[in-house]
Amino acid sequence: MNDLPKRISINEEGPREGFQIESASISTASKIELIDALSETGLGHMQIVSFVNPKAVPGMADAEEVVAGIKQRDDVQYTALWLNERGYDRALKTGRLHMEGALNLYASEAFLQKNQNRTSEQQRAAQDTLIQRYLSDGVPLGRGFVSAAFGCNFEGCIDPQRVVELVGELITIAEGYGLSLPVIGLGDTMGWATPEAIRRVVGAVRNVYPEQRLSLHLHDTRGMGIANAYAGLQMGVDAFDSCVAGLGGCPFAGNKGAAGNVCTDDLVFMCDEMGIETGVNLDALIRCAQLAEEIVGHALPGSVMVGGGLSKFRDALGKRG
Amino acid sequence: MNDLPKRISINEEGPREGFQIESASISTASKIELIDALSETGLGHMQIVSFVNPKAVPGMADAEEVVAGIKQRDDVQYTALWLNERGYDRALKTGRLHMEGALNLYASEAFLQKNQNRTSEQQRAAQDTLIQRYLSDGVPLGRGFVSAAFGCNFEGCIDPQRVVELVGELITIAEGYGLSLPVIGLGDTMGWATPEAIRRVVGAVRNVYPEQRLSLHLHDTRGMGIANAYAGLQMGVDAFDSCVAGLGGCPFAGNKGAAGNVCTDDLVFMCDEMGIETGVNLDALIRCAQLAEEIVGHALPGSVMVGGGLSKFRDALGKRG
Numbered sequence: 001m002n003d004l005p006k007r008i009s010i011n012e013e014g015p016r017e018g019f020q021i022e023s024a025s026i027s028t029a030s031k032i033e034l035i036d037a038l039s040e041t042g043l044g045h046m047q048i049v050s051f052v053n054p055k056a057v058p059g060m061a062d063a064e065e066v067v068a069g070i071k072q073r074d075d076v077q078y079t080a081l082w083l084n085e086r087g088y089d090r091a092l093k094t095g096r097l098h099m100e101g102a103l104n105l106y107a108s109e110a111f112l113q114k115n116q117n118r119t120s121e122q123q124r125a126a127q128d129t130l131i132q133r134y135l136s137d138g139v140p141l142g143r144g145f146v147s148a149a150f151g152c153n154f155e156g157c158i159d160p161q162r163v164v165e166l167v168g169e170l171i172t173i174a175e176g177y178g179l180s181l182p183v184i185g186l187g188d189t190m191g192w193a194t195p196e197a198i199r200r201v202v203g204a205v206r207n208v209y210p211e212q213r214l215s216l217h218l219h220d221t222r223g224m225g226i227a228n229a230y231a232g233l234q235m236g237v238d239a240f241d242s243c244v245a246g247l248g249g250c251p252f253a254g255n256k257g258a259a260g261n262v263c264t265d266d267l268v269f270m271c272d273e274m275g276i277e278t279g280v281n282l283d284a285l286i287r288c289a290q291l292a293e294e295i296v297g298h299a300l301p302g303s304v305m306v307g308g309g310l311s312k313f314r315d316a317l318g319k320r321g
Numbered sequence: 322m323n324d325l326p327k328r329i330s331i332n333e334e335g336p337r338e339g340f341q342i343e344s345a346s347i348s349t350a351s352k353i354e355l356i357d358a359l360s361e362t363g364l365g366h367m368q369i370v371s372f373v374n375p376k377a378v379p380g381m382a383d384a385e386e387v388v389a390g391i392k393q394r395d396d397v398q399y400t401a402l403w404l405n406e407r408g409y410d411r412a413l414k415t416g417r418l419h420m421e422g423a424l425n426l427y428a429s430e431a432f433l434q435k436n437q438n439r440t441s442e443q444q445r446a447a448q449d450t451l452i453q454r455y456l457s458d459g460v461p462l463g464r465g466f467v468s469a470a471f472g473c474n475f476e477g478c479i480d481p482q483r484v485v486e487l488v489g490e491l492i493t494i495a496e497g498y499g500l501s502l503p504v505i506g507l508g509d510t511m512g513w514a515t516p517e518a519i520r521r522v523v524g525a526v527r528n529v530y531p532e533q534r535l536s537l538h539l540h541d542t543r544g545m546g547i548a549n550a551y552a553g554l555q556m557g558v559d560a561f562d563s564c565v566a567g568l569g570g571c572p573f574a575g576n577k578g579a580a581g582n583v584c585t586d587d588l589v590f591m592c593d594e595m596g597i598e599t600g601v602n603l604d605a606l607i608r609c610a611q612l613a614e615e616i617v618g619h620a621l622p623g624s625v626m627v628g629g630g631l632s633k634f635r636d637a638l639g640k641r642g
Contacts, residue, residue: 004517151631156638191628194594195551196325222631223587223624227548230516258628266544273515299620303544307512307571307579310472310543317477 005238007277010264011215012038012046014292015066016081017261018247019059020050022296028062030295032069035078037291038244039070041284043264045077047241051087067094079142083116084126085133092137100142101134103127103173103181105166108152111189115147124173131177143215144170144184149201151192160204167205167212183213183239188228191221191258195231202235215239218262220246220301225262226270233276242267245289246301259301265289269304282309326559328598331585332536333359333367335613336387337402338582339568340380341371343617349383351616353390358612359565360394362605364585368400368562372408388415400463404437405447406454413458421463422455424448424494424502426487429473432510436468445494452498464536465491465505470522472513481525488526488533504534504560509549512542512571512579516552523556536560539583541622542571546583547591554597563588566610567622580622586610590625603630 015035019026035048048070054061063080072078077098080091091097104127106112109120116123134141146166151157167184174181186201193201202214216232218225218240229240241261248260268280282304289305336356340347356369369391375382384401393399398419401412412418425448427433430441437444455462467487472478488505495502507522514522523535537553539546539561550561562582569581589601603625610626 153634156635192631194591195548196595220624221628222590223547223584223628224591226544227516227551227591230548230551259624263544269543270515270545270548274517301624303541303580303622307542307544310513313474314477 003236004233004274004276005236007238007279008233008271009045009215009239010043010267010278010280011079011239011241012043012244012264013241013261014038014244014247014264016047016050017243017249018245018292018296020052020057021249021251021260022059022247026059026295028065028069031062031066034244034288034292034295035066035070037288038285039073039076041288042278042280043285044075044279045079047079047081050081051090052081052083064090064094067096070096072096085129088130088133092139099137099139101131101139102142103131103144103170104147105145105169106147107158107162107166108148108155110154111148111152114154124169127173131173131179135177141174141179141181142183144174144181145187145217146170146184147187148189149186150188150197151190153190157192160201163201164204164208167209171209171212181212183215185215185217185239185241187217188219189217191219191224193218193228194224195227198228198231199235202232202237206235213239215241217241219248220259220262223259225259226266229262229267230270233271233274240267244285244302245292245305247292247296263289263302263304265302265304269309273310283311324557325554325595325597326557328559328600329554329592330366330536330560331364331588331599331601332400332560332562333364333565333585334562334582335359335565335568335585337368337371338564338570339566339613339617341373341378342570342572342581343380343568347380347616349386349390352383352387355565355609355613355616356387356391356399358609359606360392360397362609363599363601364606365396365600366398366400368402371402372411373402373404385411385415388417391417393417406450409451409454413460420458420460422452422460423463424452424465424491425468426466426491427468428479428483428487429469429476431475432469432473435475445490448494452494452500456498462495462500462502463504465495465502466508466538467491467505468508469510470507471509471518472511474511478513481522484522485525485529488530492530492533502533504536506536506538506560506562508538509540510538512540512545514539514549515545516548519549519552520556523553523558527556534560536562538562540569540571541567541580541583544580546580547587550583550588551591554592554595561588565606565623566613566626568613568617584610584623584625586623586625590630594631604632 049063082088242264243261244264246263370384403409563585564582565585567584571579
């Protein structure tokens with residue numbers, strides 16, 4: 001039956017996913033304003049920028065300035081994404097980020113080729129290079145990640161056994177250095193997953209690696225994000241990446257306006273209502289979602305930010321109705 | 322564990338829910354165009370209009386003309402909504418609708434009062450009046466319905482036992498006339514449900530009435546629609562109301578732009594991908610969703626209509642990947 005966790009960890013990725021895909025005209029000050037507002041909601045982990053080629057991703061050209069400008073709270077871990085040593089060096093140099101080494105493998109060779117122009121072998125070698133840097137810099141390993149774990153526009157459905165193998169490979173790479181991975185993320189990078197696929201893949205991984213903590217990175221491209229998160233919760237998954245207001249987007253969808261990552265506000269609403277702790281104040285988060293919409297200048301896909309939470313009704317009724 | 326049905330019945334309510342809440346300026350011809358297009362998708366049941374007071378619902382003032390204008394297909398049941406004898410008479414008079422008697426009770430007395438200006442006793446008496454008309458006109462009973470079954474803005478959460486009682490009351494009313502209800506719908510009228518609430522309420526009803534077929538009417542006000550449908554599927558529910566493109570809206574939400582009913586296209590996508598038959602052609606339905614958006618003149622909440630289905634990738638891969 002259900003095995004819902006009592007609490008979940010949310011890794012807020014709205015600033016990174018969102019500003020990466022939005023037009024580059026958003027000011028550094030606006031990015032900082034949103035990150036600072038998110039810092040006050042109870043979120044404990046936030047991926048705020050990516051250190052990637054500014055020619056490829058102009059919206060992240062000001063990553064250093066964003067990191068330098070935020071008001072840091074001690075109880076929030078601010079992290080960044082990088083794909084290679086150059087990006088890692090930039091992140092390290094800021095001196096203000098929570099540095100955690102990440103390892104990333106791809107369940108789809110074709111997608112890896114398109115996205116990173118690497119073979120699986122080259123990707124694995126790149127992870128070795130990175131892990132050696134982490135070790136020499138005293139940066140702990142944070143998480144492993146399997147991209148395209150549920151389906152791929154260029155390869156179709158992904159065999160759950162392929163994901164199990166890659167999870168094993170990530171664990172093996174870490175063990176090769178006497179390390180372990182606190183969490184391994186499974187990414188529905190192109191929005192192929194359904195709740196049943198989540199159950200199938202998470203179940204297959206769990207069968208072989210019952211002790212490995214898993215997280216889910218869910219794109220809402222086809223409206224399955226919250227249902228997929230629920231299926232993950234049912235399988236006991238207690239860590240999720242999500243984006244305030246549903247910021248982000250899917251560059252691989254049929255249409256440019258496709259939704260981004262699963263919406264943090266909607267996820268927090270669902271958890272609140274099901275008695276699962278998130279540590280996040282929903283009303284404060286909804287205000288951030290509205291701020292995000294103002295900043296990007298167009299409607300964002302979040303639902304609770306429009307439909308409203310239920311606290312005002314409960315308050316009016318004078319009870320947790 | 323999971324008890325997913327092999328196939329589901331969809332009751333498409335987009336024309337009724339959508340045009341009821343949209344501005345009255347949509348032409349009768351456009352309404353007919355959408356209904357006729359929906360008729361070609363494989364949908365077997367459609368609620369196309371409501372016969373209500375045109376002063377209260379100006380978007381339905383042309384209900385008779387819409388019914389008169391559609392190209393009827395033999396394999397589609399076209400139905401209408403009414404709340405009293407006057408509406409029922411108008412529906413009957415068209416001579417073109419699939420007439421099915423409906424009985425409706427409310428899990429929230431406060432909402433019934435606001436919505437219909439009736440007490441529970443008056444509502445029950447009104448059902449008796451209607452059922453006598455159905456009997457004398459030879460109109461079979463279609464479905465019973467419990468409104469506000471998962472929560473109410475004016476009463477808060479609803480005790481699942483209250484829903485069980487109302488399901489029992491509906492069955493008793495029908496039995497009083499020697500009849501049964503082919504299906505009883507549970508309505509999340511104000512968008513309060515979460516997947517766990519769906520499991521709890523459906524489970525409570527199932528425990529007492531295991532043989533009664535149930536359907537779900539899910540509002541997506543807070544983004545839980547598809548996750549709630551999934552929870553229903555897990556409980557073996559095999560009948561759903563839904564709206565193409567997510568047409569409709571929730572007059573009781575925090576904001577006028579709040580989403581309407583769960584989106585048919587997204588529901589069909591989820592079912593297709595999980596191997597549950599709907600009888601509906603998703604690509605044809607997506608074209609209807611895009612037509613609906615053109616007709617109403619603003620973005621609608623459906624996701625698959627923006628993100629795109631997966632068939633083009635599968636076709637390109639030359640396999641059900």
